[in-house]
Amino acid sequence: MEIPSKFVSQNVEDKWYSYWMEKDFFSSLPDDREPYTIVIPPPNVTGVLHMGHMLNNTLQDIIIRRARMMGYNACWVPGTDHASIATEAKVVAKLKEQGIEKSSLSREDFLKHAWDWTHEYGGIILEQLKKLGCSCDWSRTKFTLDENMSASVIDTFIRLHNKGLIYRGYRMVNWDPEAKTTLSDEEVIYEERDGQLYHIAYSVLDSDEKVIVATTRPETLLGDTAVCIHPKDKRYFHLKGKQLVVPLAQRKIPIIEDDYVDIEFGTGCLKVTPAHDVNDKALGEKHQLEVIDIFNEDATLNHHGLEFEGMDRFEARKKIVKALELSGELIKKENHRHKVGTSERTKAVIEPRLSDQWFLKMEDLAQPAIKSVLQSDEIQLVPEKFKNTYRHWMENIRDWNISRQLWWGQQIPAYYFGKDNSQYVVAKDKATALELAKGASGNSNLQTSDLRQDEDVLDTWFSSWLWPISIFNGVLEPDNPDVNYYYPTQDLVTGPDILFFWVARMIISGYELRQEKPFSNVYLTGLVRDKQGKKMSKQLGNSPDALALIDQYGADAVRVGLMLSSAAGNDLLFDESLCQQGKNFANKIWNAYRLVEGWKVVETSEMPPLNKAAIDWYNNLFQQVVNTIDDHFSKYRISDALMTLYKLIWDDFCSWFLEMIKPNYEESIDKATVIAVKTLFENNLRLLHPFMPFLSEELWHHIAKREASEALVVSDWPKALSWDQQYINDFDIIKQIIGGIRNFRKEKNIGFKEQLTLISESSIPHPEVVVKLGQLVAVIDQVEEEGQPLGSFRVGQSEFFIPINEAVDPVEERKKLTQELEYAKGFLKSVEKKLSNERFVSNAPEKVIELERKKAADAQDKIDLLEKSLSQL
RNA sequence: GGGUGUUUAGCUCAGUUGGUUUAGAGCGCUACCUUGACAGGGUAGAGGUCGGGGGUUCGAAUCCCUCAACACCCACCA
Numbered sequence: 001m002e003i004p005s006k007f008v009s010q011n012v013e014d015k016w017y018s019y020w021m022e023k024d025f026f027s028s029l030p031d032d033r034e035p036y037t038i039v040i041p042p043p044n045v046t047g048v049l050h051m052g053h054m055l056n057n058t059l060q061d062i063i064i065r066r067a068r069m070m071g072y073n074a075c076w077v078p079g080t081d082h083a084s085i086a087t088e089a090k091v092v093a094k095l096k097e098q099g100i101e102k103s104s105l106s107r108e109d110f111l112k113h114a115w116d117w118t119h120e121y122g123g124i125i126l127e128q129l130k131k132l133g134c135s136c137d138w139s140r141t142k143f144t145l146d147e148n149m150s151a152s153v154i155d156t157f158i159r160l161h162n163k164g165l166i167y168r169g170y171r172m173v174n175w176d177p178e179a180k181t182t183l184s185d186e187e188v189i190y191e192e193r194d195g196q197l198y199h200i201a202y203s204v205l206d207s208d209e210k211v212i213v214a215t216t217r218p219e220t221l222l223g224d225t226a227v228c229i230h231p232k233d234k235r236y237f238h239l240k241g242k243q244l245v246v247p248l249a250q251r252k253i254p255i256i257e258d259d260y261v262d263i264e265f266g267t268g269c270l271k272v273t274p275a276h277d278v279n280d281k282a283l284g285e286k287h288q289l290e291v292i293d294i295f296n297e298d299a300t301l302n303h304h305g306l307e308f309e310g311m312d313r314f315e316a317r318k319k320i321v322k323a324l325e326l327s328g329e330l331i332k333k334e335n336h337r338h339k340v341g342t343s344e345r346t347k348a349v350i351e352p353r354l355s356d357q358w359f360l361k362m363e364d365l366a367q368p369a370i371k372s373v374l375q376s377d378e379i380q381l382v383p384e385k386f387k388n389t390y391r392h393w394m395e396n397i398r399d400w401n402i403s404r405q406l407w408w409g410q411q412i413p414a415y416y417f418g419k420d421n422s423q424y425v426v427a428k429d430k431a432t433a434l435e436l437a438k439g440a441s442g443n444s445n446l447q448t449s450d451l452r453q454d455e456d457v458l459d460t461w462f463s464s465w466l467w468p469i470s471i472f473n474g475v476l477e478p479d480n481p482d483v484n485y486y487y488p489t490q491d492l493v494t495g496p497d498i499l500f501f502w503v504a505r506m507i508i509s510g511y512e513l514r515q516e517k518p519f520s521n522v523y524l525t526g527l528v529r530d531k532q533g534k535k536m537s538k539q540l541g542n543s544p545d546a547l548a549l550i551d552q553y554g555a556d557a558v559r560v561g562l563m564l565s566s567a568a569g570n571d572l573l574f575d576e577s578l579c580q581q582g583k584n585f586a587n588k589i590w591n592a593y594r595l596v597e598g599w600k601v602v603e604t605s606e607m608p609p610l611n612k613a614a615i616d617w618y619n620n621l622f623q624q625v626v627n628t629i630d631d632h633f634s635k636y637r638i639s640d641a642l643m644t645l646y647k648l649i650w651d652d653f654c655s656w657f658l659e660m661i662k663p664n665y666e667e668s669i670d671k672a673t674v675i676a677v678k679t680l681f682e683n684n685l686r687l688l689h690p691f692m693p694f695l696s697e698e699l700w701h702h703i704a705k706r707e708a709s710e711a712l713v714v715s716d717w718p719k720a721l722s723w724d725q726q727y728i729n730d731f732d733i734i735k736q737i738i739g740g741i742r743n744f745r746k747e748k749n750i751g752f753k754e755q756l757t758l759i760s761e762s763s764i765p766h767p768e769v770v771v772k773l774g775q776l777v778a779v780i781d782q783v784e785e786e787g788q789p790l791g792s793f794r795v796g797q798s799e800f801f802i803p804i805n806e807a808v809d810p811v812e813e814r815k816k817l818t819q820e821l822e823y824a825k826g827f828l829k830s831v832e833k834k835l836s837n838e839r840f841v842s843n844a845p846e847k848v849i850e851l852e853r854k855k856a857a858d859a860q861d862k863i864d865l866l867e868k869s870l871s872q873l
Numbered sequence: 874g875g876g877u878g879u880u881u882a883g884c885u886c887a888g889u890u891g892g893u894u895u896a897g898a899g900c901g902c903u904a905c906c907u908u909g910a911c912a913g914g915g916u917a918g919a920g921g922u923c924g925g926g927g928g929u930u931c932g933a934a935u936c937c938c939u940c941a942a943c944a945c946c947c948a949c950c951a
Contacts, residue, residue: 269951564899591914838931844931
């Protein structure tokens with residue numbers, strides 16, 4: 001026997017993955033079967049596999065492998081996302097290392113570098129997913145910047161623009177001065193920081209009076225165009241209509257009144273800087289104030305910055321505070337803790353900035369998406385608790401800023417022309433744009449060179465929101481066979497952190513573009529956290545190396561480790577010991593196989609009754625478990641499904657079933673039993689395959705030599721049939737009996753099998769309890785026979801004793817029994833109290849009362865028994 | 874500031890419309906057994922006033938109120 005005593009995963013993983021790929025088990029084409037489709041949440045093309053990916057891709061693989069075995073046309077479409085900001089930031093950083101500034105490159109040259117980068121590192125993550133065992137249809141791999149995918153994005157932009165849903169607006173946006181781009185609200189992270197609140201004196205024009213204004217950002221005073229007071233603030237009544245002088249800048253600005261101002265905060269005076277604050281912008285518009293933008297795009301001061309021109313904003317702040325101190329206009333500084341918006345990607349402090357941006361109107365688009373999740377249940381969120389979050393966001397949805405000042409992505413298909421580029425048209429290419437522009441301007445002499453395409457690209461999410469449609473080319477060819485067959489998909493598995501960025505928007509685009517939901521179920525995983533409870537992420541660097549884990553424990557073990565305790569929507573505190581548990585499990589199964597394989601088989605002998613009983617029992621138990629597991633799957637309780645299987649295999653199959661079947665040392669076993677055991681083993685492997693694909697496939701081929709068409713990956717998921725519960729109940733009793741006897745194994749020095757035989761051949765004269773299991777008969781009697789009690793066992797809630805010829809310590813036994821008796825009496829008392837409660841009897845359902853009566857009767861029986869036993873001790 | 878959710882054994886979590894739960898699982902722990910499948914395996918056991926307080930009910934981990942801690946989301950007050 002050369003089978004190693006431990007399961008070695010590495011070779012097995014490579015072997016079977018390439019086998020599956022070679023035999024083309026994962027790819028899918030439309031046929032007459034029912035489709036089961038999952039689209040992968042596309043990871044960042046230059047990303048590396050982390051725990052979050054492992055978690056949600058394992059889930060998807062489990063679901064799709066089971067679907068495949070259930071006879072669906074399973075199709076899991078993989079792909080990657082261009083992740084405009086993140087990738088561009090990486091490319092810029094890399095170029096910087098080489099001494100190249102982005103600003104020194106043309107758009108074309110930069111994109112060339114970006115593509116080089118993508119080709120070099122892109123797809124690494126997909127290779128890593130293969131290591132994990134992901135059974136994606138790799139022939140369908142998509143990238144959000146593929147030609148067709150980009151064309152789909154442009155097409156959608158044009159379509160929505162022509163519907164009047166996309167518009168251009170001069171808006172306050174989140175500006176990342178580091179990346180020199182706008183960020184969506186979702187990409188801004190607010191951090192608590194200690195700052196200072198500066199009280200600055202503004203002189204009232206033609207008066208000696210000063211007005212004190214509080215601000216956390218003194219440098220923006222250079223862009224002040226008013227100071228605002230509350231109209232009912234008595235302290236400042238006399239200032240109404242007057243003008244102030246901005247310190248340093250010496251500009252004259254008006255005092256305006258607005259009840260927006262909080263009288264209580266600071267000094268009750270608010271400096272208004274329309275160019276650099278969202279609220280100030282609103283005030284500015286209301287009161288028609290001038291807008292003075294004091295920053296360049298990298299947040300250094302521009303020509304409005306006086307002598308501070310060219311300085312970085314934080315540098316300028318220091319200098320300006322100093323200058324105000326010198327001039328006596330800085331009245332006081334106080335510590336002030338406030339929140340500062342930072343860029344998710346570059347960590348730079350974001351700057352509110354006014355600029356031209358493209359927006360998508362969301363309110364109307366959101367309606368079908370609200371309905372399908374919250375009213376019609378066309379789309380199920382798992383777990384349901386996310387419905388509330390979803391509702392809250394959708395009902396307060398704001399227009400989506402879809403432009404980004406980047407180069408890496410789909411360039412916005414808007415073409416400007418005319419005087420100062422004041423006009424524009426939207427078209428899929430320059431030639432079409434030219435025609436449109438000629439029409440729009442009435443100038444038929446326009447040339448291609450008169451058109452200037454918008455410099456910005458579209459938000460990455462504006463391409464990924466089309467993902468379930470565009471990967472089947474359903475945007476450009478809405479009627480093609482693929483999209484008609486695969487769309488809508490079944491399940492989406494992703495993290496709750498992108499419920500809005502992505503999930504909600506896919507639902508919106510699905511209804512807008514195809515009038516149909518993109519998927520039926522959304523399984524939201526938890527975030528993977530480390531032991532300290534911190535979110536695991538690349539940025540924090542606390543994520544364990546996913547591939548190292550696979551190397552160390554094996555892919556199957558890591559999959560099991562991740563699944564073991566990760567209920568949907570609950571965060572998972574990742575602990576490597578779970579992988580060890582997975583590895584132990586793999587090893588256990590491996591060795592169970594070694595045991596079976598090592599048996600000496602005899603063709604001639606008959607199957608002993610005990611084996612027959614055990615096989616019947618396990619068959620029934622198996623059916624019950626299949627039903628349970630299917631039920632767990634239908635509720636997306638993957639973790640529970642695995643735990644159920646884990647217990648079936650470890651406890652019932654290995655610890656009970658195989659122990660009963662296994663021949664004594666040096667003895668042989670009949671062929672019929674071995675065949676039956678191997679069939680049961682195979683059934684176990686079928687259930688196991690989605691969770692542990694490599695190990696299960698390996699053993700599947702050890703058990704029998706099989707053709708490709710018979711591989712486990714494409715075999716049948718066990719059908720959930722009915723079972724005889726009596727078998728299972730009876731065996732539970734047998735287990736308890738044996739458990740009771742086993743305690744005395746040492747004294748008796750007999751094996752497991754003899755124990756069973758002992759029971760089955762027992763010839764106690766007046767049996768009070770007889771349990772039948774197939775042909776196995778356990779006969780149990782109370783201790784009133786000539787023998788001394790050797791051991792006790794419980795059946796249900798009753799305690800019984802087996803007469804055996806060895807004595808137990810009577811003192812210990814008495815103590816134990818007395819304890820049991822007191823407990824039983826207490827219990828009976830509580831039940832009787834309940835039963836004597838009139839309100840209970842008159843109100844509780846018949847079923848419940850019946851149950852209580854039974855409890856009482858059982859307890860009484862037990863008390864009688866115990867008392868009898870005690871008196872005999 | 875607004876919202877949502879979580880709080881059950883040492884750890885990670887189940888507990889489905891209040892009633893077969895005198896609260897369960899896995900891991901861990903303790904004791905004993907076992908060296909011919911399994912540097913492991915088996916059996917048994919300990920361990921929880923279900924975050925605190927109040928209420929509804931014949932009956933509450935489960936429903937209501939309140940307080941506390943934690944997490945996340947949204948908005949962002951100079």
